[in-house]
Amino acid sequence: MALHPLFRSPRRLVALAAAHPSALLLAAQLLSLLVYPAMDATRDGRVVFGAMALVVVPLTVWVVRNSRSTNWVAWALAVPAIVLSLVSIALDRPGLVAVSSALESALYFYAAIALIRYMLDDHRVSVDELFAAAATFTLLAWGFAYAFLVCQALYPDSFTGMVEPERPRRWIELLFLSFSTLSGTGNGDIMPIGAQARAVVMLEQFAGVGYIAAVVGRVIGLTLNRTRTDRSR
Template sequence: MNLICRAIRDLVRLPSACLLILQLLILFLAVVSNHDLAYRSMTWILGALVLLIIAKVIKMTPIFSAVGLFGVLGALIFSFLILIGYHQAYIQITAHVFEVIAYTTAAYGLVRYMFEDRYLTKDELFAAAAVFTLIAWSFVFLYSICQLYDPLSFSITPEQSVQHSWLDLLFLSFSIQSATGLSDIMPLSPLARLIAMIQMFSGVMYLALIVSRLIALQYIAHLPKHQDD
């Protein structure tokens, strides 16, 4: 029991780890659920927790804190409206715009946090993974906005355009960002292809910058003390 309590306390001290775990839990619920009210309520609660943790992370970046907190508040309000039954396209688009602001600002905050430290810590390892998922989530909301604006934005084949679920678009986002190219969904509209190209560039640059940064921090940690000063 003491080990469990200690693990929970350690986890609370690592907001990046909490953020990553909650996002993975939301992903798991999207796979196993039947999309009923209980699922949507649980997903909203977890999403709200993610946004609250994002609000804490955003405090690491004072310049963007006002914009980030504005995104968090707007995302909470409009996602709740969707939960209680307001499914108009303009409400969904507005919610996704706020979510993009919140997630993108949080990703920037964690990247800045990692680059300000001189030593590699456990929280920075979780932050590196959390930023990857935050960027992927941000582009999912952009793809969803694109699909709501133009229902023919994506397809499985060039001849068949369909409306895709959030999980489908998340699969597309991870496929593009990781450069694996495993997705069977094809962006068709010019806007969808533009967003995909931006994500390709962002994913490649993020991996290059973060991997080099983590290697540098690990190298610094093993330098003799007189060389580190």
Template sequence: MNVLPERLSVKECLLKLPWFQKLPPYGSADQGISGRSVLMKSEVSGQRWGMLLGLLLLALLIEPLFGSSKPVQVAGFALFEIVVVSALISSVRDIRGRVFGAILAILWFSGTLLVMFANMFHGLVVVVSLVMLLGALFVTFRNLLDRHTGDLDSLVGAIFGYVLLAATWAALYLQIERWRPGSFTFPDDAGLWSSANYYSLVTLTSLGYGDILPSAPLGRLTAGLEAVVGVLYIAVMIGSIVGSFHRRR
């Protein structure tokens, strides 16, 4: 009776090749990273970015799907904060930076709850939201510039960074609107979080439908900066991925 050969994935085939197991260390000499560990690290990185992208999209869709009640808003923002903290922790290797990021995220979430339920500390939450936005910029651009291979993992990480920028900017718009009502012409028949996300996405992609407009100087400034970052991100993303494919060839 003939037995069909076992079907192996590409990764398993590579791991079984003798020449692949004898690859020299990748990176600096003190790191001692072999070809096997680089492959495994790439796979884990791809799964991580894919999972974070799924959670981020879920955080954006909670309010449009389930309404704009207070519990739904808290659940959506809590999920969004988990994504931001996870991205910061995975990108910052220094333990002090991770602790600072976690503490800042807790203050951000606590301040947001105070704004939602007690109408307090609006200005402080706007400042913390701006700091978190800078952290998101650091995470996304560092992820792009640190990529040495052009593959599916790089593409998923780039997409996650792009959506993360839009969501973080939307959180900043949300806090500005709560601090200075009327800063944006958000519609009254839609949730504030979903409207902010929509406006952030059309601004980041330079679509500019015109149905929502910044009507205050602070809103105009932040919207203009987001448009600049959106164009810059696309340029850096395309250059990084195309350059990675050329290095592979």
């Protein structure tokens, strides 16, 4: 079976990655989303998933760098977040999870703001900016999911669900709640019941509406204007 010409040339792959860092970040986020359900139930699986942060988090920092934001802030959040996450899983120290989650939440929000600034920097929509629009959505979803995790650690009765309502919600459940809230689709099986949790959920609802209206709407508008301009020539 012959390989696609792109995969026969490492230089082309490197050039593609350099040209579209947002696409790499988006792919890594979606891949981790697909593989995590198979790892959630076991300790070894959580260790492997924690190790994936060694790829996803540096990619997040790389995207920040390419969007002309302050790189050292991203690394200051990323390095301790990775270390604490791996230590908390490997040594079974739940107390460290809240700290690492807070750092990762801050990193993802910081990267999302960096990408939004990158997309608003000019009046031209590039291919990478289209990938950045999708990557920003995943960054916001992950950032709020980690914020939910911190909220649950500080206030244990923050969330409930249809299945085993008394137990703390797992990461994949909180991520599902985050995606549902940010996209505006809503769900009924994972619900915030604590005042603090509801406040964070309302902030995400506001962020979701604002992101779609301000950023996605702008990208669509500029793309349509460019199409009309090209047709008129």
